[in-house]
Structure formats: structure tokens, C-alpha cells
Amino acid sequence: MANLETGLAMINVLFFGRLGDFAKQVPSTIEASTPAEIRDLLAADFPELVRELNQPQVLVSVNKMIVGWDQPLFDGCEVAFLPPVTGG
Amino acid sequence: MANLETGLAMINVLFFGRLGDFAKQVPSTIEASTPAEIRDLLAADFPELVRELNQPQVLVSVNKMIVGWDQPLFDGCEVAFLPPVTGG
Amino acid sequence: MTDRIRIQEQDFDLAEEYQLLRQTDSAVGAVVTFSGLVRDFEVSAEGAGSVMNSIDSLSLQHYPGMTESLLEKIVEQANQRWNLIATTVIHRVGDLAPKDQIVLVGVASQHRADAFEAAQFLMDYLKTQATFWKSVKRNGEQQWIESKASDQQAAARWDGSDDK
Amino acid sequence: MTDRIRIQEQDFDLAEEYQLLRQTDSAVGAVVTFSGLVRDFEVSAEGAGSVMNSIDSLSLQHYPGMTESLLEKIVEQANQRWNLIATTVIHRVGDLAPKDQIVLVGVASQHRADAFEAAQFLMDYLKTQATFWKSVKRNGEQQWIESKASDQQAAARWDGSDDK
Numbered sequence: 001m002a003n004l005e006t007g008l009a010m011i012n013v014l015f016f017g018r019l020g021d022f023a024k025q026v027p028s029t030i031e032a033s034t035p036a037e038i039r040d041l042l043a044a045d046f047p048e049l050v051r052e053l054n055q056p057q058v059l060v061s062v063n064k065m066i067v068g069w070d071q072p073l074f075d076g077c078e079v080a081f082l083p084p085v086t087g088g
Numbered sequence: 089m090a091n092l093e094t095g096l097a098m099i100n101v102l103f104f105g106r107l108g109d110f111a112k113q114v115p116s117t118i119e120a121s122t123p124a125e126i127r128d129l130l131a132a133d134f135p136e137l138v139r140e141l142n143q144p145q146v147l148v149s150v151n152k153m154i155v156g157w158d159q160p161l162f163d164g165c166e167v168a169f170l171p172p173v174t175g176g
Numbered sequence: 177m178t179d180r181i182r183i184q185e186q187d188f189d190l191a192e193e194y195q196l197l198r199q200t201d202s203a204v205g206a207v208v209t210f211s212g213l214v215r216d217f218e219v220s221a222e223g224a225g226s227v228m229n230s231i232d233s234l235s236l237q238h239y240p241g242m243t244e245s246l247l248e249k250i251v252e253q254a255n256q257r258w259n260l261i262a263t264t265v266i267h268r269v270g271d272l273a274p275k276d277q278i279v280l281v282g283v284a285s286q287h288r289a290d291a292f293e294a295a296q297f298l299m300d301y302l303k304t305q306a307t308f309w310k311s312v313k314r315n316g317e318q319q320w321i322e323s324k325a326s327d328q329q330a331a332a333r334w335d336g337s338d339d340k
Numbered sequence: 341m342t343d344r345i346r347i348q349e350q351d352f353d354l355a356e357e358y359q360l361l362r363q364t365d366s367a368v369g370a371v372v373t374f375s376g377l378v379r380d381f382e383v384s385a386e387g388a389g390s391v392m393n394s395i396d397s398l399s400l401q402h403y404p405g406m407t408e409s410l411l412e413k414i415v416e417q418a419n420q421r422w423n424l425i426a427t428t429v430i431h432r433v434g435d436l437a438p439k440d441q442i443v444l445v446g447v448a449s450q451h452r453a454d455a456f457e458a459a460q461f462l463m464d465y466l467k468t469q470a471t472f473w474k475s476v477k478r479n480g481e482q483q484w485i486e487s488k489a490s491d492q493q494a495a496a497r498w499d500g501s502d503d504k
Contacts, residue, residue, distance in 0.1 A: 016239055017309035018320040057323075064242035080239060084323035087236070087267060087308025088212055088279050088299060104403055105473035106484040145487075152406035168403060172487035175400070175431060175472025176376055176443050176463060191355030194375070202380040202439055208459075209373045210452065211358070216366040274366055288374065288463055289494065295372075296456050330453065 008033055009073050014080040015049075019058070022049035023081075035060040035079050036069040057084045096121055097161050102168040103137075107146070110137035111169075123148040123167050124157040145172045177255050178262040181247045183238060185270040188280050193264050197284040200262040208291040210281045210299055216274035218312050218321065231312040236269045236278070239307035243267075250301045254283075257297070258290040265298060267308065297334050304331040341419050342426040345411045347402060349434040352444050357428050361448040364426040372455040374445040374463055380438035382476050382485065395476040400433045400442070403471035407431075414465045418447075421461070422454040429462060431472065461498050468495040 008031040015023035026046060032038045043050045052058070059082045062071050066082075073079065096119040103111035114134060120126045131138045140146070147170045150159050154170075161167065178200050180193075190211060197207050217228045251263050264282040272278060281298045285291040303324075310321040342364050344357075354375060361371050381392045415427050428446035436442060445462045449455040467488075474485040 014239075016237060016307065017311075020237075021320075061239075061242060064239070064245065080242070082239070082307060083309065083320075085304065085306060085308055086310045086321045086323050087238070087306050088303035088327075102403070104401060104471065105475075108401075109484075149403075149406060152403070152409065168406070170403070170471060171473065171484075173468065173470060173472055174474045174485045174487050175402070175470050176467035176491075190358055194354055194373075198375070198377060198439075205377055205379045207373075207375045207377065209358075209371075210456070211362070211371045212452070213362060213369055213371065215369045215450065275363075286379065288376070288460075292374070292456065292460050292463075296452075299452055299456075 009075040009077060011038065011073050012076070012078045013038060014078065016080060017083040017086070019049065019052055019081050019083050022046065022052055033073055034070050035062070035067070035073070035081075038079060039069070052083070053081055055083070058082065094119065097163040097165060099126065099161050100164070100166045101126060102166065104168060105171040105174070107137065107140055107169050107171050110134065110140055121161055122158050123150070123155070123161070123169075126167060127157070140171070141169055143171070146170065177260060179248075179251050179255070180262075180264045180266075181244065181251060182266045183240075183243055183247075183269060184266065185268065187268070187277060188266045190277075190280060190282075193266070193280060193282050197262050197264060197282045200284055203286055204261050204284045205286045206288040206291040207282065207284045208288075208295040209283075210279075210295050211277055212279040212299075214272050214274050214276045214278060229314055231274065231314050232316070233274075233313045234272045234276075234278075235311045235313070235318070236267075236272065237309045237311070238267075238269050243307045246306045247302070250298060250305060253301070254294045254298055258285065258294040259287070260285050260290060260294055263294070263298070265302070267302070267306070269308070300327070300331040300334060303327040341424060343412075343415050343419070344426075344428045344430075345408065345415060346430045347404075347407055347411075347433060348430065349432065351432070351441060352430045354441075354444060354446075357430070357444060357446050361426050361428060361446045364448055367450050368425050368448045369450050370452040370455040371446065371448045372452070372459045373447075374443075374459050375441055376443040376463075378436050378438050378440045378442055393478055395438065395478050396480070397438075397477045398436045398440075398442075399475045399477070399482070400431075400436065401473045401475070402431075402433050407471045410470045411466070414462060414469060417465070418458045418462055422449065422458040423451070424449050424454060424458055427458070427462070429466070431466070431470070433472070464491070464495040464498060467491040 061080045149168045214234050217230045219226050262284040266280040283291040283294045378398050381394045383390045426448040430444040447455040447458045
């Protein structure tokens, strides 16, 4: 449910690969209106994680589609932070 | 055994691929001193075969090594005429 | 076009997948398979100064839902670029030991150039586009694998022109 | 380098050959296999105006002794150009039916680029350098297969520079 006072959406956040190591204490839902805002909200409590998120190769997806950091978010969106992939 | 009168070597001859179809009546040994001479000796009796041998893509081997048409031959040499290969 | 895409923890059987590819159609003249295996070491960096470290095990994480749809897109692109009869992509996730199979790409086509090129394309894109992350354990310590510039370069050769 | 070269009438088992390639060494990270199959038709000419003729069977002749030494040379060249751990080349001769396996090339290496490129090189050279000749039967009549310009072109790309 969106927060009625702030108008912000409740977002499910996921961190993959090495990002997950720095995000173990991050709550699984965060109120924010863009992925960039999620990152900014984490800066105070998780400086190491945010340093990693600021690496230029890190991509963001919303509902499993790659998007820009300023993609508007809606209630129930799933936002994932993706370091460079290493499959195959 | 080489022919003592002519000095020519006795050569075993082989024809592969489509050349074999035209060479069914060719004797398996021929007296000659080069592959080119074998071809010339066959011209009278096997004109169709020699027309095929004159195709520029036809290669000659002596003792299983690709050689030129003027390669000197010795007694017991194995000469093979090879049309373009089509394996694989 | 018969496409099989699977992400799974269990091992795969190359022989079985090959028979499926081979028997799709009597027009199949060429089948190429690529298998990726866990080596017992990892190279720490590319180029000079690289160090080979032996590993105990490898672990593969992926983003369920997203990976499947990315693999479907990659296979669709291969089908658009080449004349393919059947394609198989299997990628394992979870914990793997040295010598284990990680990934299988198989392509059946009429002619060999299509199968060879599509298999290379699929592997290059899989390495750089699909949401998998590898970590290794050595002496009990987990470490994430760095992505390789050489994989980015390999994938980049397919961009732009329709040709290599 | 473990090289296996065979010319034989009997069929081969890709699964068995794959296991041999895979188990050569714990440094193997990539195995590429190529299988050539008999299609149920042959194209009579290349380019426009080509006609597809269905076939009853295919027959492969070779030059015993010469073929083996040519295949050894081709595999040796591949080992010089790429960093390979094991190579398998099996070519069948005699009478084959549509859907039968004709040829297998398998390459094991540390990295995928070596295995992919060496397998393509081996097939291209095998098609243009090794002393095999194919004929087909249709309606009981035997006909020799023409060599393809596209195979010559494919082989030519490996000449000259060490690179494609």
C-alpha cells in the first residue's frame, strides 16, 4: 500500500551478486518514487552498498525489465539492482 | 620391375570419385615416367577419362603426396588421380 | 523452430539433448553443441599479472523470471539472424563442483555455418546479457567472479552489421 | 594434446566421444562438438536455379592411407593455431542412409573461443582437403556430388593471417 501521507510507493527491492553481500540488512520493502531515490535513502545506513550501486556497470530493473534510474515507481513494483552478469 | 628396353617404371594407378567411372577398363599398372605421361598414354583409348583428367581442379598424388604432373616416377610408385574432394 | 530453454539445478544429459536436436527434422544436416564445464581453477584477472587460483566449488545465482525471458529473447534473436531448425539452451544454477557441467547450447540447422555461428552468438550473449552471477569458494571463503572484458568484446562483434 | 582420428564404416557415439573429451583434463572449460548428418535431399547447384532432389542413400569413398595422414596434418595445424586440450575427428565411409551420422568433430579447450574456432577450422579443412568423395543414389541411379564453392570460401578464411 502506498503511504497516504507521502504519496510514495511501497517497493520490493532485490540485490544480486556481490551487491547482495552489502545488502543483507536492507529491508525488503522501501518507500520511494524512483530507483535513484532508493539508492539515496540507503546512503546513510549502507555507505558501502551505495558505493557499489554507483559503479557505472550496475543496472536497474523494474518488474524484470532494465530501466533508467529515474523510472517512476508504483506500489508493488519489484526493483532489482544488477551487477555485471557472469553466467555461461 | 622396370622395363629394361624403355627404361620406364611400372606404376600402379588409381582413380577416385567420378574419375573412377571413366577408368573401369584402365589397367591397374602402366609403364610411364611422369603422371602427365600416364594421362597422355590413356588419351587414345579413354578420351572421356582424359577430358576429365584435364579439368584444372584434378590433383595428382604419388605415394599419397600431392605432386605436380611432371613428378618423376620410379618402379612401384602409386599414382592417384583425385577430383575435387567432397567429404565432411 | 523448436526451442528448448531450461534453468535447472540438476545436471543435463548432452546425449539426450543431441538426439532431440538431431531428430527434429530430416532436413537437419548439422548439429553443434557447446558445453561449459567448471574448471578446478579461476583466473583472478585478465592479461599480464593474472593469477590462477584453485577452487573448491562454484555457485550460480540467477534472477528467476527475468533470466527466462532474457534467454527467450536471445534465442529469438538467433532465430532471426540464422536459418535454424532447433535450439537448446540449458543453464544450471546452485552449487557445482569442478568438472561439473554448467551450460549447454545446442543448435541444429541445414548447414554448418548457421549452427556454428548461432551457437557462438548464443554463448556470447548468454555470458553478457543473462542474469546469472557466479561465485567461487576457495579455502571455505566465498568470492564473486568478476565479469570479463573479453566476454564483452566477444558479444560486441555481433552488434551493428548483420555479418561478423 | 590428446588427438583421436578415425575413419570407419560403423556409426559413432557422440556421447562417448564427448565424455572422453570432457574428462581429458580438469582444465577443460569448453567442449564443442559438430556432427554432420545425411539429409534426405541434395541441392543440385548453388545460388539461384538450385534444385532440391530427394535421395535414397549416400556413399562415401576415400583414399586409405592418404586420408589418415591428411587428417593428422589438419589436426596438427589446429593444435598449432589454438590452445586445445583434446581433439576428436571421426569420418564414416561406405553406404549411409538419410539421417545417418557422417562426421564428428569434437574439441576440448580451456576457453570457448579456441574450441569454437578450431572446430570450424577442422570442418572447413576436412571438407576441402581430406580425400573423401560422396555420391548419392536417387531412383537407383548413382551420381557424384559436386564440390561447393562455399566450402572453398569457408576454408579460405583461415589462410593468410593468423586471425579471421
